[in-house]
Amino acid sequence: MLYGYGGNILRIDLTTGSITTEPTDPKLAEKFLGGRGFGIYFLFTEMPRGADPLGPDNLLIFSPGPLSGTLVPGAGKLDITCKSPLTGGYAGSNVGGILTAEIKYAGYDSIILKGKAPKPVYIFIDNDKVEIRDASDLWGKGSLETEKILKDRLGEEFQIATIGPGGENGVKYACITTDYGRQAGRGGVGTVMGSKNVKAVAVRGNKSIPVADVQAFRRAARAMYKACKDSPGLQVWQRYGTAGVTVWSNEIGAFPTRNFSSGQLEGYENLSGEVMREKIVITDKGCFGCPSPCGKWSHVKKYGVRVEGPEYESTALLGGDCALTDIEDVAYANYLADDLGLDSISAGNVIAFAMECYERGILTDKDTDGIKLTFGNAEAVFAMLKKIAYREGIGAVLAEGVKHASQVFNKGSETFAIQAKGMEFSGYESHNAPSMLLSYMTCDVGAHHNRSWAITYDIQTGRDTVTPDKAERVIYLQHVRPLFDALGACRLQWVELSLDLNLYVPTIAALTGLERSWDDLLKVSERIWNLTRLFWFREVPGFGRAWDMPPARFYKEPVVSGPTKGKVMALEDVERLLDMYYEKRGWDANGRPSPQKLEELGLTEFAAAV
Amino acid sequence: MATVELLGILREQAKVRPEDLGPADGKAVADVIQALGLPADLVAFVMVNGRQQPKTYIIQPEDHVILIPLIGGG
Numbered sequence: 001m002l003y004g005y006g007g008n009i010l011r012i013d014l015t016t017g018s019i020t021t022e023p024t025d026p027k028l029a030e031k032f033l034g035g036r037g038f039g040i041y042f043l044f045t046e047m048p049r050g051a052d053p054l055g056p057d058n059l060l061i062f063s064p065g066p067l068s069g070t071l072v073p074g075a076g077k078l079d080i081t082c083k084s085p086l087t088g089g090y091a092g093s094n095v096g097g098i099l100t101a102e103i104k105y106a107g108y109d110s111i112i113l114k115g116k117a118p119k120p121v122y123i124f125i126d127n128d129k130v131e132i133r134d135a136s137d138l139w140g141k142g143s144l145e146t147e148k149i150l151k152d153r154l155g156e157e158f159q160i161a162t163i164g165p166g167g168e169n170g171v172k173y174a175c176i177t178t179d180y181g182r183q184a185g186r187g188g189v190g191t192v193m194g195s196k197n198v199k200a201v202a203v204r205g206n207k208s209i210p211v212a213d214v215q216a217f218r219r220a221a222r223a224m225y226k227a228c229k230d231s232p233g234l235q236v237w238q239r240y241g242t243a244g245v246t247v248w249s250n251e252i253g254a255f256p257t258r259n260f261s262s263g264q265l266e267g268y269e270n271l272s273g274e275v276m277r278e279k280i281v282i283t284d285k286g287c288f289g290c291p292s293p294c295g296k297w298s299h300v301k302k303y304g305v306r307v308e309g310p311e312y313e314s315t316a317l318l319g320g321d322c323a324l325t326d327i328e329d330v331a332y333a334n335y336l337a338d339d340l341g342l343d344s345i346s347a348g349n350v351i352a353f354a355m356e357c358y359e360r361g362i363l364t365d366k367d368t369d370g371i372k373l374t375f376g377n378a379e380a381v382f383a384m385l386k387k388i389a390y391r392e393g394i395g396a397v398l399a400e401g402v403k404h405a406s407q408v409f410n411k412g413s414e415t416f417a418i419q420a421k422g423m424e425f426s427g428y429e430s431h432n433a434p435s436m437l438l439s440y441m442t443c444d445v446g447a448h449h450n451r452s453w454a455i456t457y458d459i460q461t462g463r464d465t466v467t468p469d470k471a472e473r474v475i476y477l478q479h480v481r482p483l484f485d486a487l488g489a490c491r492l493q494w495v496e497l498s499l500d501l502n503l504y505v506p507t508i509a510a511l512t513g514l515e516r517s518w519d520d521l522l523k524v525s526e527r528i529w530n531l532t533r534l535f536w537f538r539e540v541p542g543f544g545r546a547w548d549m550p551p552a553r554f555y556k557e558p559v560v561s562g563p564t565k566g567k568v569m570a571l572e573d574v575e576r577l578l579d580m581y582y583e584k585r586g587w588d589a590n591g592r593p594s595p596q597k598l599e600e601l602g603l604t605e606f607a608a609a610v
Numbered sequence: 611m612a613t614v615e616l617l618g619i620l621r622e623q624a625k626v627r628p629e630d631l632g633p634a635d636g637k638a639v640a641d642v643i644q645a646l647g648l649p650a651d652l653v654a655f656v657m658v659n660g661r662q663q664p665k666t667y668i669i670q671p672e673d674h675v676i677l678i679p680l681i682g683g684g
């Protein structure tokens with residue numbers, strides 16, 4: 001008996017219509033845990049090398065983890081993995097809501113989609129009953145409307161993942177939405193779903209998860225709950241969610257403003273968590289089993305819509321980076337991105353880039369179809385989101401991502417295309433934060449903060465210094481934080497409520513029946529990290545050090561205003577930081593894992609395929 | 611009298627304990643942070659009676675001020 005798992009891997013071939021299941025391999029569970037670990041394992045071993053990300057050979061893999069759907073606080077996280085159409089490398093995107101629990105209760109540890117349906121379909125999963133159903137009537141509809149229609153049709157207890165027009169039209173950063181506002185946003189997982197003609201996945205499960213020692217598990221999980229409820233951090237986290245960060249981020253010059261030219265926005269007070277709470281928030285909204293619901297359900301009166309959020313990240317990119325200063329404008333842009341099925345981070349970043357191009361004269365009214373694409377113009381942001389989703393006019397170029405757009409617009413715009421590995425930066429301005437910049441440079445999906453977030457470390461240790469401990473800190477975080485994505489649980493109880501990491505150890509032991517130390521779990525996380533790295537080397541011709549470099553803005557163009565005004569990193573410091581990072585990881589000067597490191601992690605057989 | 615509470619690493623990093631500071635009433639939060647010997651940027655949230663306030667906020671008698679760092683991040 002494989003305790004703590006759904007017990008099966010479900011494979012759906014959309015080309016042939018074949019649907020099969022097989023038992024989850026206990027050895028796989030031991031070596032890769034689940035969630036993102038299973039995702040990269042199946043992607044690496046089953047996707048043919050060099051597959052077109054938008055072709056039938058790419059896989060789209062939904063994986064809960066061993067903690068998903070259990071009593072553990074925040075047990076509502078799902079990993080979605082595929083080869084990224086945005087970067088050409090690895091995409092692993094994490095999403096909350098309730099879907100992960102439902103997949104687990106239906107008995108699955110991974111659902112692997114491959115092939116391409118001949119016409120629009122949705123996947124229907126009711127425990128063991130799995131069908132590919134016609135979705136012609138849903139194609140073209142928004143993400144949120146699609147979810148509502150399927151809930152009405154199938155019943156409230158079905159949990160549903162959808163794509164919007166962005167995913168249907170091949171926007172390279174299209175997202176997958178569930179629970180009316182939770183997104184697997186990054187890397188184009190929604191684009192891949194659209195390329196397979198899959199509009200939605202609907203799941204219901206009624207089975208139970210086998211637990212090795214029920215009494216011990218209840219005790220351990222309840223101790224975790226109690227620690228969350230007793231945490232003094234709960235009041236700020238529950239009242240504001242991620243939006244609580246906005247004020248501080250501005251204060252320290254980390255709030256991306258006008259395409260990362262500054263870290264402080266004049267008028268940011270109007271975007272604060274408190275203003276948001278007073279003006280638009282109706283209620284709190286949490287994922288499955290969450291004691292600290294950070295989601296905020298908002299009613300945007302000015303535009304007559306309801307939206308989950310905006311989260312800090314959406315406010316940072318659609319707000320600060322585009323210089324919008326009215327929380328209702330930002331919330332409406334967030335709503336549009338959600339319903340159109342676009343990653344609000346990449347979309348905001350891309351629009352801010354286009355705004356800078358417009359203000360510099362690289363783009364003109366002729367290019368924008370007359371839209372005045374100036375910073376602060378909310379109507380222009382709304383219009384661009386629609387143009388991108390439907391690939392109209394300049395939207396067709398911007399739909400390819402900021403790296404591609406800068407190559408098309410040229411005229412030096414590559415300097416301020418704020419991306420790494422082809423993925424747009426998320427919400428922390430990092431001119432004066434070496435550890436945070438390194439986090440973005442080396443993140444395994446492209447420039448995202450979820451694997452390592454190190455601003456406070458920079459503040460503690462000095463924002464101008466480049467020292468080996470910074471690389472060490474980033475590596476530590478890159479193992480701890482994504483470990484939660486392998487376990488299928490939320491990291492924010494640890495991050496925001498200071499939940500003691502040691503509490504997870506007895507909980508996992510009681511659930512799975514396997515005693516695993518925290519160090520042992522971190523080793524699994526390091527194994528996963530190195531396998532994603534090998535995937536990049538296998539899939540991206542010429543992959544290496546250059547892919548880990550940030551855009552030149554961070555080492556050539558000083559910050560123009562705010563508390564970090566004038567700050568810029570020296571190129572040699574950026575390079576030095578990367579050298580330190582590679583050395584500490586056991587990688588060579590081109591960022592390739594050494595044979596010794598791979599052997600230590602039990603990955604030698606995988607290296608043979610690279 | 612207003613009370614000031616520190617969370618997480620702020621407790622370890624403060625050079626003075628809040629209770630040894632003397633009354634905080636009438637002072638700006640930023641001044642209290644300085645008097646505690648804390649780098650202002652380490653204080654991510656200022657919560658006063660359950661509401662987030664800027665560091666310019668002037669502490670009132672009976673206020674309960676909690677200073678919170680952000681360690682793990684978003």
Ligand code: SF4
Binds near residue numbers: 287491
């Ligand atoms: S803290 Fe937020 S993201 Fe995490 S489980 Fe709770 S509601 Fe979901």
